[in-house]
Amino acid sequence: MKPEILCRVYDLLLDELGPQNWWPAETAFEVVVGAVLTQQTKWANVEKAIDGLKEHDLLEVQALAKADVALLEELVRCCGFYRQKASRLKEIAMFFAEHGMDKVFSMHIEQIRSTMLSLKGIGNETADSIVLYAANKPKFVIDAYTTRMMKCIGIQGNYMQLQGMFEKELPTDVDIYKEYHALIVEYSKAYCGRNRCSECILTGIE
Ligand code: SF4
Known part of the structure; x- marks a missing residue:
């Protein structure tokens, strides 16, 4: 895995979509x-x-x-x-x-x-x-969107392996974990699920 690739993906997604401020709930x-x-x-x-x-x-x-x-x-x-x-x-x-x-x-x-x-x-x-x-505690969430996106940039693994990679590279920060997961979901809904791979901002990321 290339050094700091997950941090760079985060920056790209954040630049593209802006803060998502998840989870949409009152309590x-x-x-x-x-x-x-x-x-x-x-x-x-x-x-x-x-x-x-x-x-x-x-x-x-x-x-x-x-x-x-x-x-x-x-x-x-x-x-x-x-x-x-x-x-x-x-x-x-x-x-x-x-x-x-x-x-x-x-x-x-x-x-x-x-x-x-x-x-x-x-x-x-x-x-x-x-x-x-x-609970507001730093635990990175992996879902099907995350697995697919990671595969696109050459990173593969099961749930616990992917989670371990994110938690190892990112600062242990609840807000970043929350934001990152939200960005992956929103990006995936807007691009991956709509056959917009030709416009993907992650193409060629190293
Ligand atoms: S838009 Fe396509 S290439 Fe980009 S992450 Fe989604 S599925 Fe992969």
Whole structure:
């Protein structure tokens, strides 16, 4: 891997798109809910479900922990896999209701990560999104967009390998990790997903 290539990619993306200031949520719990709902669906669907949960005053730990499952299923139906997602959300809310979200998020970063991973339906990407954007701790999120972009510039690896590369090269900084992931997603949506490779700003990066 070329020295500081990931820092140069960050600079290029930031110059191209400007700051994204993610995650689009009002509270840490909203981040958690969004991170679960966004699995295998578009963000527009997540926004719709979040709006519905807000309208029913369910975007709060205690309320969601006690929510009627049928209502939850209806509210998250637009996100697909609605039965699993409704039951996962309820279980996560029950977990936070029992253990306290602030208490969980005050644990060591790797403890938060492993705790999230121990919950049903939470894999690496969702766990790291929660660690970074809800717990506000420096853990780099890898997703399919990141994997594809890295492959385009000659960097390959599994989830943990790619995460290790980013965390090794970048300063350990929550804001940079947040911004970088957001830039990758937004760039990928605007370019990679629209067959705009001929205009790609990363072409030939060394
Ligand atoms: S625009 Fe094309 S070349 Fe550039 S990162 Fe996306 S997929 Fe790769």
